Structures are given as structure tokens and as C-alpha cells.
Amino acid sequence: MNYRCSGLQLAHSLRGMSRHRCAKWGVAQLRTLCGGGLPGHQSSALLSTNKHGCAQVSSESRESIVGTYAVKRKELIPEASPPSDHDLRDLYRFVEESQNLVVVTGAGISTESGIPDYRSPNGAYSSGFKPITHQEFLRTAATRRRYWARSYAGWRQFMAAEPGPTHRALAQLESKGRVMRIITQNVDRLHHRAGSTNAIELHGTTHRVFCLGCGELTDRHKFQQRVCDLNPDWAAAVEALEKGEPGSDASFGMKQRPDGDIEIDSRFFQEDFLVPACEQCGGVLKPDVVFFGDNVPKARAEEAMELVMSSDAVLAVGSSLTVMSVFRLIRAAIERGSPVGIVNIGPTRADELASLKIEARSGEVLSRLLTMGSLAI
Known part of the structure; x- marks a missing residue:
């Protein structure tokens, strides 16, 4: 079913095909994006429904929208000097001399993939962002609606991120048997990819x-489709604001955040957004992540600690090591007598404990490391 219409007609078409009251934000933005009289933009758009019955903007309209409105995001990776030859030689010896090297990674390595971190000069905290806490998520249904509306909107851009040079270099070191295992603070699954x-x-x-x-676990893609089915107008609005490439951003108060959601200006938030309940018991659903204020599951924390205790060196990459869940691993390695190396732009909580510290972009450091001696690929 296709509709070719002006911006105002598009809003009425959305109402007609929706099972729920039309999202004020979605319609307003779609009206603007798809022909609200802006100079140089066509006054019509092609709207269709996908195979699941959710409203979507056609690819030809989306390409036009993206070409007009998508803007490059500011540089996410902090400025840093290239690593010195001396630093690289020290890191080479650090890795070469280890037989059971464990690598701990943080959000800094994914800035090279277009995902912001928290604490760097260009990170999310620099703009006043405060991540949701576990207690806030549990407190009210309104908070959960806002969280899931933002998370739904940001998911596809988050998924579009590709592994960066640090992810690839570590995977190569792992395949060569030079890295025993990786412990990551990141929730983006780019190490796996x-x-x-x-x-x-x-x-x-x-x-x-x-x-x-x-305790039922659900695949995120399935959950996204359930959200779309319950909120077709919101899904259409998000579709209209789809990003043309990883790292790009649209305006309208939307900013990508480190954990995959998008910060949405409160003026555009849809209060009647519907959140799916658990299909097994009707319970409250949350992403399978450890929010601030929550604890790492005991079995997972113990597995990470056992891994560190069985290692003979730990290399921390792209992390300020601020949160206790990861700092305790570094502290345990030091107390055990294992050397700790750090590659990170800016200070970390463990700088005074480390035997090696390199302040440079991790992708550049590790890519050059893979050209050296026995580590060369």
C-alpha cells in the first residue's frame, strides 16, 4: 500500500493506518521532512507499510531526506599525538613477554567506530548528559517509556557501527595466540563482529x-519489531530520520549516546509510547546491560576475576578505569604481581599503578604494533 501525498496529507495518512493515536512529534517532523514547504525540498514523499504493517518512508524519500538534513557529527576521538617509537617498542616487549595476556577494553576504542564515550573531552558527559540509573529505570513506567523510545530510535544507527582498528587488531592478536581473552566494558558487541x-x-x-x-532473554531484533508493531507512527518518524551513514546525525534534538540510545529533546517525546511486556510472564523488560547503580552479575564478575588471576599481564585499552567493576580487576592484577599496561587518551584511575602508559589513539597504536617483529601480520 503506497501513498503519494503532501506533508499535511501524509499526517492524515499516518492517522488512517495507525492503531494508536498519532505521535505528535513523528507527524510534525514527517510533515517538515516530507514536504512542509522548506526551500529546495520536494513537497511530496512516498510512504508505505512494510511486511509487518509498520509505516515506513520509502528508500528514495529517505535518501532525499538524508541528503538534505544529515549532518556530520563532531569529532568523537580526542586529540592526541602519535605514539612514539619508544612507546611502541615498550608495548611490543610488554605483549611479546606475556604468555597469558588479558586485555580490558572500554568505550574509548569504539569512538573510532562513531560511538561516543562518556568521559573524554568530547564524550557524552561533556554536553551534560547523565545516563539512566538502574533505580530510575525501576521507579516509574514513564521513565521506562522514555528510555525505550530513545533506545528504539537509536538502535539502527548503533547497529550500523562497524568494528574499528582497535577491535580488528585485538581480534588478530587473539587469533595469533598473543591475547588469551578480552574483557570489555562495552555493550556494542563490536569485538564479536x-x-x-x-x-x-x-x-x-x-x-x-x-x-x-x-529472567527470559529475548533477541533485540525481535524486541524492536514488537515496539514497531505497537508504535507504528513512532517507527515511521524514526524511519524518516534514519541516518545515511554511521557517524552522521540529524538535528531535532537527537544525539547518539554511548549505550545505543538517542537523546531526544523532551518537546518531541511521545507520552503514549507503548512498551512491550515479557511474552512469558508479562514482566518488565530492560536491556541486558548493567546500568549505573546496578551490580555486575556475580557469576560474570567471578569469571572475569578468575581470568585476570590466571593471566601474567593485563593491558587496558580505551578505558579511564573509573568504575569499580573494572578497576578491581586492575588492582587484583597489581596485587598479584602482574604488570599492567594502559593505552588511553587522558588520565585513568590506575596510572600510578601501571608499568606502561601510552597516551595515543588506540587504533593507531595497535595497528602499528601489528607491523613489529613476531607480531607482524
Whole structure:
């Protein structure tokens, strides 16, 4: 079913095909994007429904929209000098001398993939962003609606991110037997996509949804479709604002955040957004991630600690090591007598404990490391 219409007609068409009251934000933005009289933009758009019955903007209209409105995001990776030859030689010896090297990674390595971190000068905290806490998520249904509306909107851009040079270099070191295993704070699953086979996701992953009632795990793609089915107008609005390429951003108060959601200006938030309940027990669903204020599951924390205790060196990459869940691993390695190396732009909580610290972009550091001696590929 296709509709060719002006911006105002498009809003009425959305109402006609929707099972729910039309999202004010979605219609307003679609009216603007798809022909609201802006100079140089066509006054018609092609709207269709996908195979699931959810409203969507056609690819030809989306390409036009993206070409007009998508803007490059500001540089996410902090400025840093290239690593010195001395630094690279020290890191080479650090890796070469280890037989059971464990690598701990943080959000800094995914900035090279277009995903912002928290604490760097260009990170999410620099703009005043405060991530949702576990307690806030549990407190009210309104908070959960806002979270899931934002998370739904940001999911496809988050998924569009590709593994960066650090992810790929670590996967290659793992395949060569030079890295025993990776422990990551990141929830983006880019280590897996780069080829790392058994990374411990210390803080979980956005790729699964978890029921707080019965513990049922659901694939995120399935959950996204359930959200679309319940909120076709919101889905259409998000479709209209689809990004043309990883790292690009649209205006309208939308900013990508480190855990995959998008910060949406409160003026555009849809209060009647519907959140799916657990299909098994009707319970509350949350992403299978450790929010701020929550604890890493005991079994996972113990697995990470056992791995560190069985290693003979730990290399921390792209992390300020601020949160206790990861700092305790570094502290345990130091207390055990294992050397700790750090590759990170800016200070970390463990700088005074480390035997090696390199302040440079991790992708550049590790890519050059793979050209050296026995580590060369």
C-alpha cells in the first residue's frame, strides 16, 4: 500500500493506518521532512507499510531526506599525538613477554567506530548528559517509556557501527595466540563482529532484552519489531530520520549516546509510547546491560576475576578505569604481581599503578604494533 501525498496529507495518512493515536512529534517532523514547504525540498514523499504493517518512508524519500538534513557529527576521538617509537617498542616487549595476556577494553576504542564515550573531552558527559540509573529505570513506567523510545530510535544507527582498528587488531592478536581473552566494558558487541571469539561482556549487551520478572532473554531484533508493531507512527518518524551513514546525525534534538540510545529533546517525546511486556510472564523488560547503580552479575564478575588471576599481564585499552567493576580487576592484577599496561587518551584511575602508559589513539597504536617483529601480520 503506497501513498503519494503532501506533508499535511501524509499526517492524515499516518492517522488512517495507525492503531494508536498519532505521535505528535513523528507527524510534525514527517510533515517538515516530507514536504512542509522548506526551500529546495520536494513537497511530496512516498510512504508505505512494510511486511509487518509498520509505516515506513520509502528508500528514495529517505535518501532525499538524508541528503538534505544529515549532518556530520563532531569529532568523537580526542586529540592526541602519535605514539612514539619508544612507546611502541615498550608495548611490543610488554605483549611479546606475556604468555597469558588479558586485555580490558572500554568505550574509548569504539569512538573510532562513531560511538561516543562518556568521559573524554568530547564524550557524552561533556554536553551534560547523565545516563539512566538502574533505580530510575525501576521507579516509574514513564521513565521506562522514555528510555525505550530513545533506545528504539537509536538502535539502527548503533547497529550500523562497524568494528574499528582497535577491535580488528585485538581480534588478530587473539587469533595469533598473543591475547588469551578480552574483557570489555562495552555493550556494542563490536569485538564479536571483529572476530574475537569469547570476549566477556562485563556490563552486558544491548543485543539482548532481559525480563526482570522471570529472567527470559529475548533477541533485540525481535524486541524492536514488537515496539514497531505497537508504535507504528513512532517507527515511521524514526524511519524518516534514519541516518545515511554511521557517524552522521540529524538535528531535532537527537544525539547518539554511548549505550545505543538517542537523546531526544523532551518537546518531541511521545507520552503514549507503548512498551512491550515479557511474552512469558508479562514482566518488565530492560536491556541486558548493567546500568549505573546496578551490580555486575556475580557469576560474570567471578569469571572475569578468575581470568585476570590466571593471566601474567593485563593491558587496558580505551578505558579511564573509573568504575569499580573494572578497576578491581586492575588492582587484583597489581596485587598479584602482574604488570599492567594502559593505552588511553587522558588520565585513568590506575596510572600510578601501571608499568606502561601510552597516551595515543588506540587504533593507531595497535595497528602499528601489528607491523613489529613476531607480531607482524
